[in-house]
Amino acid sequence: MASVLCECLRxxxxxxxxxxxxxxxxxxxxxxxxxRAINVDxxxxxxxxxxxxxxxxxxxxxxxxxxxxxxxxxxxxxxxVRNRRPLLxxxxxxxxxxxxxxxxxxxxxxxxxxxxxxxxxxSGGHDYEGLSYASTSGPFVLIDLQFLSSIKIxxxxxxxxxxxxxxxxELYYAIANHSRTVAFPAGLGPTVGVGGHLSGGGxxxxxxxxxxxxxxxxxxxxxxASGEIKDRGTIxxxxxxxxxGGGGASFGVIVAYKVRLVAVPSKVxxxxxxxxxEGGATKLVDKWQRMAYKVDKRLFIRAVFxxxxxxxxxSDGNKTNRTVQVSFxxxxxxxxxxxxxxIEDCFPELELKAEDCTEMGSSTLQICGVEEWMRSLKxxxxxxxERNLFSCPLFDAEVVGRRRCNERHVDWLRRFYKFMxxxxxxxxxxxxxxxxxxxxxxxxxxxxxxxxxxxxxGERYYKxxxxxxxxxxGEVDPTNMFMNEQSVNE
Ligand SMILES: Cc1cc2nc3c(=O)[nH]c(=O)nc-3n(C[C@H](O)[C@H](O)[C@H](O)COP(=O)(O)OP(=O)(O)OC[C@H]3O[C@@H](n4cnc5c(N)ncnc54)[C@H](O)[C@@H]3O)c2cc1C
Ligand SMILES: *[C@@H]1O[C@H](CO)[C@@H](O)[C@H](O)[C@H]1NC(C)=O
Ligand SMILES: *[C@@H]1O[C@H](CO)[C@@H](O)[C@H](O)[C@H]1NC(C)=O
Ligand SMILES: *[C@@H]1O[C@H](CO)[C@@H](O)[C@H](O)[C@H]1NC(C)=O
Ligand SMILES: *[C@@H]1O[C@H](CO)[C@@H](O)[C@H](O)[C@H]1NC(C)=O
Ligand SMILES: *[C@@H]1O[C@H](CO)[C@@H](O)[C@H](O)[C@H]1NC(C)=O
Ligand SMILES: *[C@@H]1O[C@H](CO)[C@@H](O)[C@H](O)[C@H]1NC(C)=O
Numbered sequence: 001m002a003s004v005l006c007e008c009l010r011x012x013x014x015x016x017x018x019x020x021x022x023x024x025x026x027x028x029x030x031x032x033x034x035x036r037a038i039n040v041d042x043x044x045x046x047x048x049x050x051x052x053x054x055x056x057x058x059x060x061x062x063x064x065x066x067x068x069x070x071x072x073x074x075x076x077x078x079x080x081v082r083n084r085r086p087l088l089x090x091x092x093x094x095x096x097x098x099x100x101x102x103x104x105x106x107x108x109x110x111x112x113x114x115x116x117x118x119x120x121x122x123s124g125g126h127d128y129e130g131l132s133y134a135s136t137s138g139p140f141v142l143i144d145l146q147f148l149s150s151i152k153i154x155x156x157x158x159x160x161x162x163x164x165x166x167x168x169x170e171l172y173y174a175i176a177n178h179s180r181t182v183a184f185p186a187g188l189g190p191t192v193g194v195g196g197h198l199s200g201g202g203x204x205x206x207x208x209x210x211x212x213x214x215x216x217x218x219x220x221x222x223x224x225a226s227g228e229i230k231d232r233g234t235i236x237x238x239x240x241x242x243x244x245g246g247g248g249a250s251f252g253v254i255v256a257y258k259v260r261l262v263a264v265p266s267k268v269x270x271x272x273x274x275x276x277x278e279g280g281a282t283k284l285v286d287k288w289q290r291m292a293y294k295v296d297k298r299l300f301i302r303a304v305f306x307x308x309x310x311x312x313x314x315s316d317g318n319k320t321n322r323t324v325q326v327s328f329x330x331x332x333x334x335x336x337x338x339x340x341x342x343i344e345d346c347f348p349e350l351e352l353k354a355e356d357c358t359e360m361g362s363s364t365l366q367i368c369g370v371e372e373w374m375r376s377l378k379x380x381x382x383x384x385x386e387r388n389l390f391s392c393p394l395f396d397a398e399v400v401g402r403r404r405c406n407e408r409h410v411d412w413l414r415r416f417y418k419f420m421x422x423x424x425x426x427x428x429x430x431x432x433x434x435x436x437x438x439x440x441x442x443x444x445x446x447x448x449x450x451x452x453x454x455x456x457x458g459e460r461y462y463k464x465x466x467x468x469x470x471x472x473x474g475e476v477d478p479t480n481m482f483m484n485e486q487s488v489n490e
């Protein structure tokens with residue numbers, strides 16, 4: 001053992017020298033992060049050494065994995081930590097591995113299995129509870145897919161193969177680069193990762209016409225506990241079903257998705273109308289709740305609530321009263337002159353006028369802001385702290401702020417969650433997997449939680465389907481290699 005450890009230490013030291021020679025995304029961020037070291041035991045332990053040796057045995061290039069001793073560990077670790085709150089209670093990974101091919105993913109799974117060291121898979125890192133990079137159950141290896149992100153579009157069949165480590169903004173951009181009249185239904189935030197998003201649902205502006213992201217997945221390539229990489233034809237329809245809404249993390253490491261592109265008109269119309277409480281927002285929200293889900297399917301309207309103004313006098317002596325503002329933000333798959341009569345009919349209270357509407361190409365809309373974001377990313381001028389969007393755990397509302405959530409915010413959210421109880425779904429009170437919430441229940445630390453215990457919270461995400469997911473899990477991962485605080489149990 002001692003000699004293995006020595007050999008490992010030596011290789012780690014050598015590797016750091018190699019790190020410096022390999023210009024793998026070395027940029028200013030490195031400087032930012034080196035001053036922000038996280039507290040980890042600075043000497044390599046046997047788990048990480050064995051994992052490193054195992055990856056090396058599988059011919060994985062040494063510039064793709066980093067131990068906490070590496071200068072680059074923090075850089076890659078924090079590169080897609082979107083929320084630091086889960087780190088308060090988590091151990092750091094013993095190794096970060098950045099696969100660039102399917103073979104690498106396979107190697108990671110085989111090493112995890114043979115060494116009995118658990119893994120976490122991270123694509124975009126947007127999980128609200130950080131389950132992709134934080135763990136309350138001891139040492140783990142982080143498989144970060146950010147370098148497995150290529151996108152191949154086939155306009156002929158109207159499909160695309162997209163690697164799990166891409167973000168949805170990159171997918172929108174790639175699609176727009178090919179055609180102005182196709183799109184993919186997915187979320188609003190361009191930095192959301194394909195890997196988590198498509199396996200957990202995927203709500204967005206196109207969902208009324210085309211469903212969720214997972215409804216538009218046609219094939220999946222996934223690394224399984226067995227060490228094999230399989231696709232839809234070989235995993236069978238049950239697992240394929242489970243991976244479209246059940247979340248990927250319980251079943252394996254999803255490498256890529258084949259998605260169906262949807263046809264959209266070349267011109268779409270958007271508007272935003274904002275009203276505050278004094279301007280009658282309450283009545284509008286009431287009406288919106290009762291009509292928005294049943295109007296013409298081409299029309300999507302969301303309501304965004306913010307607090308505006310404050311009661312202090314500004315420098316010019318004007319007082320802005322603190323109030324709640326509701327913005328109705330809409331996308332209509334059609335032209336302005338078609339939209340106006342529809343709104344007049346279903347939501348006249350909004351008093352929408354032609355000049356409130358903007359017509360644009362649908363692709364322009366989907367990539368709004370993405371182009372600039374990609375440019376800044378390429379020039380490396382975007383610091384990771386700007387990329388980080390800190391978010392509170394989500395209940396029924398989405399609360400995303402730019403600063404660290406502290407206990408006060410979490411406490412507020414818990415009270416808000418309770419306050420909403422009479423107005424939302426009951427028995428069970430439903431939850432959306434992609435808006436992860438550990439408050440509804442977790443697997444028990446150190447114990448193999450069984451299906452019956454997990455049912456309490458599992459049915460909130462999956463209702464009657466939880467049982468079916470548990471069977472699918474049992475078939476594909478009988479030893480529960482892929483587990484986390486809220487993974488599906490056999
Ligand atoms: C700013 C912001 C905006 C958002 N907007 C929307 C929205 O408009 N619509 C919506 O529906 N949701 C939205 N979400 C929620 C988002 O869909 C989920 O957080 C989603 O799970 C994120 O996926 P990810 O790959 O970025 O996250 P990650 O944190 O990387 O992963 C989330 C979960 O999936 C697992 N996972 C990730 N990749 C893989 C893989 N390749 N194989 C197996 N398991 C994997 C992880 O282990 C983890 O359990 C938003 C979140 C944020 C923070
Ligand atoms: C790596 O390969 C060597 C030689 O085949 C073997 O002895 C060793 O156990 C392997 N190590 C791991 C961690 O798999
Ligand atoms: C950390 O975990 C413990 C037990 O698992 C829990 O009681 C505590 O509230 C957690 N702390 C934070 C900051 O999440
Ligand atoms: C957009 O398409 C052009 C021409 O087909 C290609 O050269 C370019 O690389 C594409 N850009 C992106 C970001 O895919
Ligand atoms: C009050 O509101 C004004 C205008 O929105 C803003 O400029 C100012 O910073 C706010 N002051 C405080 C204390 O929040
Ligand atoms: C703020 O509230 C006061 C008292 O209700 C009212 O007189 C005043 O017009 C309001 N100011 C603005 C800018 O709405
Ligand atoms: C684990 O399960 C056993 C048997 O069901 C139980 O006695 C024990 O208290 C559990 N441990 C924890 C940490 O919950």
